[in-house]
Amino acid sequence: MGDGPSTRWVLRATLAVARHPSLWPTALRQVFVLARPRWWAARPYLPLPDRSYLRFRLQTAYGDPDREPEPRDVVAYLHWCRSWRRLDP
Secondary structure (H helix, E strand, O other): OOOOOOHHHHHHHHHHHHOOHHHHHHHHHHHHHHEOOOHHHOOOOOOOEOHHHHHHHHHHHHOOOOOOOOHHHHHHHHHHHHHHHHHOO
């Protein structure tokens, strides 16, 4: 993931999330929560997470900052985000 996720991975993760319509609002929210500040002001003009943050998270999750996450882990993360948000008063 040195230059970002592969197109193949994005497709696989999108399909995994697409199978869970109840997670769509959470997924959309997380896209913007994790987006680097002022993402609209610099190329590629997409709400992508900061590379150093993403590398850190991949290192802590998989022990390898260049590994692409498993799509099922993305779904599990979104389930966790949704349940955590429900606990927030």
